[in-house]
Amino acid sequence: MSAVRDDPRPLLSVNNIEVIYDHVILVLKGVSLRVPAGGIVALLGANGAGKSTTLKAISGLLRTERGDVTKGTIEWEGQPIHRKDPAEVVTRGIVQVMEGRHVFEHLTVEENLLTGGYTRKNGHAAKQDLALVYRYFPRLAERRLVRAGYVSGGEQQMVAIGRALMARPRLMLLDEPSMGLAPMLVHEIFEIVSRMNREAGVAVLLAEQNATMALRFAQYGYVMENGRIVLDGDARTIGENEDIKEFYLGLSGVGQRKSYRDVKHYRRRKRWLS
């Protein structure tokens, strides 16, 4: 089961990092995780568990928010990257798709995608990649000349993912791609991400609250709470874990959705570490 955790040569390994915001607020307390080349790894947990902070620590975006990795290391193919600029991290092959989409609203869909190829020196290859992105997201091809601020939420999420793909990453950090989207669209987007993973070999570290969906596509999962990893294992094992079901999926027993009224209060308040 712990094939991912014990992988001796992972693509990315986060080793026992501690993150402090504003020099005082401790948000991550010793997080370790690994992503194998070409794998999909889910990072689950409730709001405020530290999923986004973990992703930002990897991509280097943390420092613009006055956060800092104070202990531990982040290694990309054996090289430390936790002191690097975000631009440097992108050039090495890691791109983050931020929570809440963050498209460039005043640029057209196509211009958004093209900015994603900024770090690429070869303009011709970037053109080909544009065609590739349109193959993954045919909807975007239809709306390529519309300003990104005016397309729907689902399409914006596609723009954000497509834009990240344009940088030709080997690892994509996806932060809550399902946020605020209808279930059908979420499914569509996850399908495309997994196709991207299969065909282009892009590894994915997926931070999600929607555990059912995330575990369906991931091979391995980590569960976070209060800035710590509290549990990890194969996606299927985690998916079958009764406690996980109880807390994240709202399912129990035979898999039927049960009424919130039936959940006992003491169960609801249970924490992993208590």
Add this chain to the structure above:
Amino acid sequence: MTELLYGIAIAPFKDMVGSPAFFAEVLIGGVFAGLMYSLVALGFVLIFKASGVFNFAQGVMVLFAALTLVGLLERGVPVVGALLGTTAVMVALAWVIERVVLRPLVNQEHIILFMATIGLTFFLEGFGEMVWGANVKKLDIGIPDRSFIVTGVQINQLEMFAALTAAVLVAVLGVFFQRTRVGRALRAVADDHEAALSIGIPLKTIWLIVWSVAGIVAIVAGIMWGAKSGVQFSLSLVALKALPVLILGGFTSVPGAVVGGLIIGVGEKVGEVYWGPLVGGAIENWFAYVLALAFLLVRPQGLFGEKIIERV
């Protein structure tokens, strides 16, 4: 009463039709003044577009560029060398500003960056005075301030040159912003700093580029103003006239800066000459601001400004 109405609504137009050559001269004077405002406004637009910062120091950058140029010329440096030297100084200035002012303030509120540029204004004014002295200086770039007459209308050579330069500058900037990789990145940064960072656009480089380009625009504006009215410290006040131009044209639009400048330049000149006597003159001093105020009420994003996109 009827006399007043006649004075406002009929007499000025009769005058215009009565002597078209004079009217044309007034118009040309207005266009020239407008282009001058546009050149200053352009610098504002560039920086605002790419970093969302309203750079209060743009006016003083114009002054600083002109002072440097004159200073170099006075020391016997040939024109081309002086231009290159001034460009180098403005790029160096951009580099220092990025390091010392902008970098520590990434992701801060816009108002904080704005305050920082006010600080920069005072610093540059003092620094310029310290290095180059406070005297009014004559800037001579080799184009005579002479006029020739085309079909009865006086045209000033220097003004023509300024107009052409401005037109070329605007065209180049337009292409740069719309069509190039770096231009696209600049607009991306303006929209969302963090997202731009997340896809690997290096903010430092981008800011260095924008401030350098704004510095170069400042040189052009400084040359034109300096050649027309001498290099003096009141030059930095021109920046205040750029503000209504921006409100009219929109803070994010390069063509907007030009059109806004033209409307205000022509409007105030024509207003001054034909309507001025009715109110005892000095329309030129307030026309721009009143127009800007009206625009704020009716069309706050300006003529060409980007609409504020709101999702509901």
